[in-house]
Amino acid sequence: AQTVTQSQPEMSVQEAETVTLSCTYDTSESDYYLFWYKQPPSRQMILVIRQEAYKQQNATENRFSVNFQKAAKSFSLKISDSQLGDAAMYFCAYRGLYNFNKFYFGSGTKLNVKP
């Protein structure tokens, strides 16, 4: 079964600085999707960014970008110019292309943003 590992339970960043959250995954599939979700204190899960494994170019959404290293099975999230509203739990998730019924989530990283 696929596993998703987030090795940083909690991180802190100063407002306006950059922080990188780590995620590794284990899979035998060659094609799949990777996601980062944000869960603020309201607990609503919000999609931050999505990456298709067949695309070599790293996905970017405004201040959020990923570093996708397929061979290393690594999928880190970089948040630039951190804002107080970025404080949340961040979850990395995996979905296979062919076994598309299930999504696999990491245990999450709590991001604190200091003013």
Place this chain on the structure above:
Amino acid sequence: DGGITQSPKYLFRKEGQNVTLSCEQNLNHDAMYWYRQDPGQGLRLIYYSQIVNDFQKGDIAEGYSVSREKKESFPLTVTSAQKNPTAFYLCASTLGGTQYFGPGTRLLVL
């Protein structure tokens, strides 16, 4: 507005009682999912449904039941067989390979 709604926001269960959590979506998504989230932990899959009148067990289905009579609706019943139901429950639907989530229901045991 299009989206996924869950109700109630908070739900209290008494010993031996069955309770039902509602999940509705007007996004015309085919697939719907139920997850359980315990404090400080990730999401665990309870049940999912790809089409109407069909659903599959996830990783922690024991003590839960679902139905999918309409495309828009996927209610979750927490039965008395679920001995530790206190958790946050998230409903999701999927389109184009991406999951979108409802606001969640917090279930507490009296």
